[in-house]
Amino acid sequence: MLKAEIYITLKKTVADPQGLTIKHALDSLGYKEVEEVRIGKLVTVKLNINDKKEAEQRLNEMCKKLLANPIIEDYSFKIEEV
Amino acid sequence: MLKAEIYITLKKTVADPQGLTIKHALDSLGYKEVEEVRIGKLVTVKLNINDKKEAEQRLNEMCKKLLANPIIEDYSFKIEEV
Amino acid sequence: MVKPEVYRSLGLSDEEYKRIIDLLKREPSTTELAMFSVEWSEHCGYPRSRILLKLLPKKGKYPTLIGEDSGGIIVDDLAIIFKMESHNHPSQIEPKQGAATGIGGIIRDIFTAGARPIASLNSLRFGPLTEPYNRYLLRGVVDGIQFYGNCLGVPTVAGEIYFDESYNGNCLVNVMSIGVAKKDELARAFARGVGNSIMYVGSSTGRDGIGGCSVLASHEFKEGEEKRPTVQIGDPFTEKCLIEATLEALATGHVVGIKDMGAAGLTCSTSEMASVGNSGMEVELQLVPRREADMEPWEIMMSESQERMLVCVKKGKEKEIEKIFSKWDLHAVVIGKVTDDDIVRIKDKGKVVAEIKAHSLTQAPVYDMPYKKPAYLDDLNKLDITKISEPKDYNGVLLKLLGSPTISSKVWVYEQYDHMVQTNTVTLPGSDASVLRLKGTNKAIAATTDCNSRYCYLNPYKGAQIAVAEAARNLVCSGAEPAAVTDCLNFGNPERPDRFWQFKNCVEGVASACKFLNISVVSGNVSFYNESIKGVVNPTPTIGMIGIVDDAHQVCTQYFKKEKEIIILLGISKEELGGSEYLKEVHGQVKGDTPDLDLWLEQAVQRTALDAIRKGLVSSAHDCSEGGLAVALAECCISNKENMVGAVIDSLTFDARKDAALFGESQSRIVLSCSKKSVHKIRDIAERFGAPFQIIGRTGGKELEILVGKRKIINLSVEGMFERWIDSLQSLIMA
Amino acid sequence: MKFGVVVFPGSNCDQDCFYVVKDVLKQPVKYIWHKDTELDNFDCIILPGGFSYGDYLRTGAVARFSPVMDSIIDFANRGGIVIGICNGFQILLESGLLPGAMLRNTNLHFICKYVYIKTENIKTPFTNLCKKNQILKIPIAHNEGNYYIDDDGLKSLEKNGQIVFRYCSPDGDVNKESNPNSALANIAGIINREGNVLGMMPHPERSSEAELGSEDGFLILRSILKWLGSK
Ligand SMILES: Nc1ncnc2c1ncn2[C@@H]1O[C@H](COP(=O)(O)OP(=O)(O)O)[C@@H](O)[C@H]1O
Ligand SMILES: [Mg+2]
Secondary structure: OOOEEOOOOOOOOOOOHHHHHHHHHHHHHHOOOEEEEEEEEEEEEEEOOOOOOHHHHHHHHHHHHHHOOOEEEEEEEEOOOO | OOOEEEEEEEEOOOOOOOHHHHHHHHHHHOOOOOOEEEEEEEEEEEOOOOOOHHHHHHHHHHHHHHHHOOOOEEEEEEEEEE | OOOOHHHOOOOHHHHHHHHHHHHHHOOOOHHHHHHHHOOHHHHOOOOOHHHHHOOOOOOOOOOEEEOOOOEEEOOEEEEEEEEEEEOOEEEEEEEHHHHHHHHHHHHHHHOOOOOEEEEEEEEEEOOOOOOOOHHHHHHHHHHHHHHHHHHHHHOOOOOOOEEHHHHOOOOOOEEEEEEEHOOOOOOOOOOOOOOOOOOOOOOOEOOOOOOOHHHHHHOOOOOOOOOHHHOOOOOOOHHHHHHHHHHHHHOOOEEEEEEEEOOOOHHHHHHHHHHHHHHOOEEEEEOEEOOOOOOOOHHHOOOOOOEEEEEOOOOOOHHHHHHHHHHOOOEEEEEEEEOOEEEEEEEOOOOEEEEEEEHHHOOOOOOOOOOOOOOOHHHOOOOOOHHHHOOOOOOEEEEEHHHHOOOOOOOHHHHOOOOOOOOEEEEOOOOOOOOEEEEOOEEEHHHHHHOOOHHHHHHHHHHOOOOOOOHHHHHOOOEEEEEEEEEEOOOOOOHHHHHHHHHHHHHHHHHHHHHOOOOEEEEEEOOOOOOEEEEEEEOEEEEEEEEEOOOOOOOOOOOOOOOOOOOEOOOOOOOOOOOOOOHHHOOOOOOOOOOOHHHHHHHHHHHHHHHOOOOOOOEEEEEEOOOHHHHHHHHHHHHHOOOOOEEEEOOOOOOOHHHHHHHHHOOOEEEEEEEEHHHHHHHHHHHOOOOEEEEEEEEEOEEEEEOOEEEEEEEHHHHHHHHHHHHHHHHHHHO | OOOEEEOOEEEOOOOHHHHHHHOOOOOOOOEEEEEOOOOOOOOEEEEEOOOOOHHOOOOOOOOHHEEHHHHHHHHOOOOOEEEEEEEHHHHHHHHHHOOOOEEEOOOOOEEEEEEEEEOOOOOOOOOOOOOOOOOOEEEEEOOEEEEEOHHHHHHHEEEEEEOEEEEEEOOOOOOOOOOOOOHHHHHEEEOOOOOOOOEEEOOOOOOOOOOOOOOOOOHHHHHHHHHHHHH
């Protein structure tokens, strides 16, 4: 069994109003040190596969097809054994 | 300048209907190896702080106060220099 | 031997525990004990309120249907089913999910009756927005309602939002749902027919909300207390599929009975379906679809996982029902059958874990609770009006009231709700009541929720009567005949005689006003223990009322339509300042007696307005509520952003102080506008019904001017009033 | 003319679209279940609004893989008339039938209200009864209507007249104040290069009867009918 954490983030060129709003909120709570906030998705997946290479290839497919929208999002992931 | 990635996940005991729906979707796309999907948030923060210890303490505060909902969510983070 | 601290922590008293042993003639198992504890809790069994609830009239102008979980009225060949429910404590802990699952629950009550949900309403109460946690609560609750309701495709068409210190530490989230069915296609919530199957449908069972029913709903709770595992997450997508699948399944005719698993989940649905059907039922817990491994039998029986239902299906038709649910990707599995005894028998791996007569679970003990008028009330009711200084700046007072969070526009809230889906909403939120056409007929229904809980605090009986009268008045102003009520009774700890006195008086007030107006109470809900270390909530008997519009083209809205029309006031402005928003916001006092309510006068005013609207004589109708006549007039000017019309009020006569006449909250008053040629016809109608009638001014211009004698005491631009009224709530929330 | 309304799990304007075609436009209409793959000769297919699959991942992302979508893509490629409304628009974007993507409304809220849109291209099957630059009063109801496309994409939309509707003020100014969700270039609706697939965020089916407050949306449905009739 493998576990993957998939990180889906908005492309740098795409504005992130949610991130902005949270930055403002943190600011007004006194966290002036916060320079930037960006919000993304964290998808945790358990895979019934033992081979990391295979998992990598499958995950790339899943992300391209469904989990991320390449027009506005980037993705990356990390695989570990469980 | 430090950069932190904050991972916010639903507590294990809390149901995740989103994750379930996405698992079904992956399943019907033929990704039968997917055993479980859980959906969380990824918050990327740039901090105008140089000291990791200090950053850690501030991030813990921000998460507890604003970013995560302690009733249903857990959080963790990773700090790196940029 | 069960230890006293165990049953006590489940909310059972020593006597109740003894009674359980008498009923079973033995010690209960853990599962049985848990089952009794929830079934006998206030939430399910109504032990402390049942006697009083009998006072609420079950008959009215329209034939009334009282179902197991909801009720309604019959209009021609349609059944209009509706109900209101509270989700206060879950929302106080986790506002978004608390409110969301509240919507989910109330909507299940409607479609399990066989009706398609056509509208939701919400009545919300919070502590002042100056407190950050209250802002968090309001934002979260609205987010939860929009998240769940919008996804379902059921429009959220109306509601109310109040702010009061008494809700600090215990907000109120009351949600109402309305559904429509052909009257002979309604479903019942029972199990019948030996050998018929019991099917479980919907989401799988997890450890959500275990103990939530008794722990969350029937005990005072302290903020910050560890209640984490009891939070349930709403899944509107599954609920939407459940609505479609259920209505499809009911249409096959193979369903004997159906009940949703709300509070107390399987316990409630098994025992109540058996009890109502005078049947027995046997269920094997191993067959229940679950989300988590190793759940104890009692956990499965107590789980409040959302979006689940129990269905009694005719023997041999299980496959057909299963097919419908699986088309919508939902579980549907047989978990048991109807038996020929009257016992609910729960098995786990074949071993009996509970075996109880269905009736002994559903017939909770009945208590006649002691009550006593609170000592502080006599003092509180005394208001020496001569000690209240009359304002110098009436413009300032009006602007202040228009910006007060309770009076200000709620557009920030209702624009987040899809209030148009299903294409029936002919009067959108922003007027006195929303109106929904009934496709395929000429008719429409109007809906509103109302309760001024400050009135109920000062005078529970009269305050509750006013809640009913005001709801009816709002419907009338929209062109509807008030038809029937659902209520949600939110009170403190009923074991305290002062709180119970409030409860008793409010129920009596609702009952008497409904009887007088010939309106039936078709359904409702009781929520006790609404208190925290910060105090107890004001007594809040929220009234949800629906009315019938016979001709969907004869609806009316509250805003002035055009220039040069005549403005009429029906009713009388008295010298009443007690309990008013003005007294609180401007003079910082919550004191005095609630305004008078003369139900005969109320009826005369309502009949006049409705008759005039139905005859097509009226351009706009708006009742006077919080903020009194001045606020009502201002709202007539500004509540249609696209066409704001000013007014000159120069012939107002009254027998009271100026501030009382303008900002006092005398009941039974409606502001009408009409063309010149309709005036005398409306006057005739008013005379016929005996409603006080006066022409007070005319529409036109870009200002609201109010003259007393020759003196202009109010002179404000419609733009200026609009700005104050429209932005105030949002800026307080976003502070 | 035969209309089809696709039903995805979670669609919630399917019945509204069905009703408006059947009872207001008075044309034959059938539901198409999302698992159907055989489309019987429809003239126009409507992808309705709602929350297909709860919009739990991204709007339209899961619905795009419903079995019916391959057939709809075929249908569109053969020149069939397809209109996606709200969630339907989002599904069309995800499926690639229309370019671009949807982001969250910048105020981060669901917005349900009447807005005004300007009809910029009237030479389409969907707007042929509108006047050039006609202003329509029509409601929106969405969380994600903030249309996005990259610079080149926007240029090509503009160049090819693919921007059919833009949010505007009641008197037709296309400006920031009248853009409810901050959509790029105030875009409220676009069409494909070939001109037979329209996606729009506002709901014509909610504004096709006077008693609901506006009949402007009905122009779009009547335009489709006219187009089909004259073909
Ligand atoms: N929580 C809410 N949800 C939806 N609509 C609301 C809500 N609160 C207020 N409204 C709407 O705002 C308008 C004004 O409400 P309110 O001031 O309570 O009216 P009234 O005093 O006539 O009862 C009504 O149309 C009402 O339905
Ligand atoms: Mg009113």
